[in-house]
Amino acid sequence: MTLRKKALLIIGLSLLALLALVYITSRFILLSNLEETEARYTGQNVERALASLSHILLELETTTADRASWDDTYAFIETRDDEYIQSNLLDETFITLGLNLMMFIDASGQIVFSKAFDLQNEAEVALPVRLQSYLSEEDLLSGVGTRSTTSGVVLYDEGPMLVVALPILTSDDGGPSRGTLIFGRYIDADVINRLSLHAMLPVNIYRLDEVRSEPGFQVVINALWQGEPVVVQPLSSQYVAGYTLIKDIRDNPVLILRVDGPRDLYQAGQRSVAYYILTILGAGLLLAGVVMLIIQKQVFSRFAALVKGVNRIAETGDTSSRISMSGGDELYVIAGTINGMLTALQSAEGELRQREEHYRLLADNASDIIFTLDMNLRFNYVSPSVTRLTGYGDEELIGREMASILTPASRDIVTRVFAEEMAVENSERRDVSRSWTVEFEVIRKDGSRLWMESILDFLRDATNQAIGILGAARDLTERKNAEETTAKLYQQEKDLRQKLEMEIEKRIEFTRALVHELKTPITPVLSSSELLLEELGDSPLGDLARNINRSANNLNERIDELLELAKSEIGIIRINPQPFDPAVLLQEIADTLMTTATRMGLTLHLELPDSLPTICADQARFRQIVVNLMNNAFKFTPEGGAITLKSREDGANLVVEVQDTGRGISAAEQELIFEPYHRTQRDKERLSGLGLGLSLSKTFVELHGGRIWVKSKPGKGSTFGFSLPIKYDGQPEVEEKGLKP
Numbered sequence: 001m002t003l004r005k006k007a008l009l010i011i012g013l014s015l016l017a018l019l020a021l022v023y024i025t026s027r028f029i030l031l032s033n034l035e036e037t038e039a040r041y042t043g044q045n046v047e048r049a050l051a052s053l054s055h056i057l058l059e060l061e062t063t064t065a066d067r068a069s070w071d072d073t074y075a076f077i078e079t080r081d082d083e084y085i086q087s088n089l090l091d092e093t094f095i096t097l098g099l100n101l102m103m104f105i106d107a108s109g110q111i112v113f114s115k116a117f118d119l120q121n122e123a124e125v126a127l128p129v130r131l132q133s134y135l136s137e138e139d140l141l142s143g144v145g146t147r148s149t150t151s152g153v154v155l156y157d158e159g160p161m162l163v164v165a166l167p168i169l170t171s172d173d174g175g176p177s178r179g180t181l182i183f184g185r186y187i188d189a190d191v192i193n194r195l196s197l198h199a200m201l202p203v204n205i206y207r208l209d210e211v212r213s214e215p216g217f218q219v220v221i222n223a224l225w226q227g228e229p230v231v232v233q234p235l236s237s238q239y240v241a242g243y244t245l246i247k248d249i250r251d252n253p254v255l256i257l258r259v260d261g262p263r264d265l266y267q268a269g270q271r272s273v274a275y276y277i278l279t280i281l282g283a284g285l286l287l288a289g290v291v292m293l294i295i296q297k298q299v300f301s302r303f304a305a306l307v308k309g310v311n312r313i314a315e316t317g318d319t320s321s322r323i324s325m326s327g328g329d330e331l332y333v334i335a336g337t338i339n340g341m342l343t344a345l346q347s348a349e350g351e352l353r354q355r356e357e358h359y360r361l362l363a364d365n366a367s368d369i370i371f372t373l374d375m376n377l378r379f380n381y382v383s384p385s386v387t388r389l390t391g392y393g394d395e396e397l398i399g400r401e402m403a404s405i406l407t408p409a410s411r412d413i414v415t416r417v418f419a420e421e422m423a424v425e426n427s428e429r430r431d432v433s434r435s436w437t438v439e440f441e442v443i444r445k446d447g448s449r450l451w452m453e454s455i456l457d458f459l460r461d462a463t464n465q466a467i468g469i470l471g472a473a474r475d476l477t478e479r480k481n482a483e484e485t486t487a488k489l490y491q492q493e494k495d496l497r498q499k500l501e502m503e504i505e506k507r508i509e510f511t512r513a514l515v516h517e518l519k520t521p522i523t524p525v526l527s528s529s530e531l532l533l534e535e536l537g538d539s540p541l542g543d544l545a546r547n548i549n550r551s552a553n554n555l556n557e558r559i560d561e562l563l564e565l566a567k568s569e570i571g572i573i574r575i576n577p578q579p580f581d582p583a584v585l586l587q588e589i590a591d592t593l594m595t596t597a598t599r600m601g602l603t604l605h606l607e608l609p610d611s612l613p614t615i616c617a618d619q620a621r622f623r624q625i626v627v628n629l630m631n632n633a634f635k636f637t638p639e640g641g642a643i644t645l646k647s648r649e650d651g652a653n654l655v656v657e658v659q660d661t662g663r664g665i666s667a668a669e670q671e672l673i674f675e676p677y678h679r680t681q682r683d684k685e686r687l688s689g690l691g692l693g694l695s696l697s698k699t700f701v702e703l704h705g706g707r708i709w710v711k712s713k714p715g716k717g718s719t720f721g722f723s724l725p726i727k728y729d730g731q732p733e734v735e736e737k738g739l740k741p
Helices: 003-068 071-079 082-088 091-097 131-136 189-199 215-225 264-298 303-316 330-364 385-390 408-425 477-536 540-569 582-599 619-636 667-672 681-686 693-703
Strands: 101-106 111-118 123-125 150-156 159-167 179-186 203-207 231-234 239-247 253-262 369-373 379-382 436-443 449-460 466-475 578-580 603-607 615-617 642-650 653-660 707-712 718-725
Touching (some): 003 150, 003 253, 071 101, 159 203, 215 231, 215 253, 369 385, 408 449, 578 619, 582 603, 582 619, 615 619, 619 653, 619 693, 619 718, 693 707, 693 718
Parallel strands (some): 603 642
Antiparallel strands (some): 101 111, 101 179, 150 159, 231 239, 239 253, 369 379, 369 466, 449 466, 642 653
8 A cells, every 4th residue: 555545544534533423423412402492393383273273263162152142042942933044044144254064952952953054165065974973972962951161173074173062042141041052163274274374384184084094194193192292203304293183072082283394493403513514524624635745745755756747748738748757656657647648638639629619609609798808807709799788899899908898886896806806816715716796887889888797707727827817797787677676665665664653653752741741730630629628528619629629530530541551552561460359359349339320320230259269460450440341331321221240250261241231332333442542422422531441451451461352232232341361471371172182
């Protein structure tokens, strides 16, 4: 074995051992941690998709509840009137509510009305084939004649369906139950698209009985069957999938939910490992080059003679010359190889001339401009396509400086770029394979201008010294026009956004200034009226002082509402959750408002269960929400009417409702009832309030992670309600009914 081979072998083996050690260390430390993080993120995506499916089921349950607790439905089960069917069970009802199934069942279990509907084709279809089995086994009729609720997934031959079964009650949730109302919605492409949109990732749902035997699902199903809530499995080097089981109302696994996601973290880790290894490889190769250079200079003294002979041939260009080298070592072999190459070069010269002619024809017929420059940036060659783009003939440009056809700005750019490239060429950063791109503006022969982009590269001699420049230029007119249009549109959008932000800031500052200006004079009015009340007592002037004090307090409350609104608009409202007994607080509120109700000729009822759980919430905000809803009921309930304050525990939430017997609210007004400054038509007629109470109540409820709503029909009163999580954790709780991973 030669010395060169031994040196190369030792250096190569050392470098390979180092690379192997780095790869193994990176693989088992960095990539394994990234895979764990990827699995955790994928599991969170699966949970988010599952929560979205639960939300869809909750929406279906809300829709069902609206029809199940309704006096008209309650009467229909008894009378079976066709007018109810013609008014409420048309095809448009299915389309509007997004339903595939409706069933009305009386307390004896007999079907009063049933209908299945194809939402895609908007046509009535046959009932699901296996529906009768779920009815006969009382999966859906377990609550017939009771107040229980059943909801979840039911698997039919036609596909999986979200089903909700609720007792049929009166509009005020009174009983006894006259039967069960069943609504169903297939888990179709629309539902899956909603899940994908919420998860912001592709979501798919598969029937367990259809994919059980597929190879790609067997490992996943086995892991889920052993109790894993979520199984994460890479699909490829670019994508990973998370799986979980969905059970039906019988608690049997029937569906598999899959969420696909990109493997960004894993791929970033792989790239990092690759870059790290390449860096070490580059450093090793550099070290090997230095070592070999030392060996060549210190050991292979005969190599100098070989180099001298090669340089002589290179300088003269005489391929008929040969190198003479005695001995039988590597240098002798190299000399023989060089002589063989010289022989091959002689035979290749003819082929080279043919290729040069071929490339010349190619350049002459190219649509882009192909050109060469000398080191003084003068044209040596220009392809004929230059005439079509600039109007100059190719022969007309040869010998001219490139700067002579450029605009002054482009001339400076080209000169600067060329100077930078020459600096790199003469430095240690020199790379003979590099090229660069430059954009410049050409002055056509007719005086018009044209933007062009050119890719440039040095032409080199046999020693890799730069002797000229090769370039290819193309027309940039369309791209420049597109860039200018984009820049104008971006500036317009930026100006509009800044104007909107300024308007919002002006409104906030105006509200805050208005509150401050109103708060300053009202404080002495309140203090003075309270002193007058103490001094005047029950005298006639005392009544006047009470009116002043009452009006001042009312004005102070409106100012406080404006202040709260200003705080909410700039995001500085905070809540202070503390545990308290809601039953005690509701009783205090009812006792306080009883006098107001009596004075207005109204009846106030408080309906509370035997016990309510202790909740964690801001007690002052809770009181403010309830009082706002009560005052709203007092305002719109005529004399002789009744107002009911009630509360109940609903799963993980506490529900509070205020029901009145007022004139009711139209559907159009319900859409805007919780908006700031919105007042009903009757409010406008009476010039009552600023329209901020309900808006602030909505803000306080949502800060607790709860929600607020209104149910009303003109002439039948209104019910305002809100729900708060019993255990406040800063995030709203979502109850997953019927979905058991």
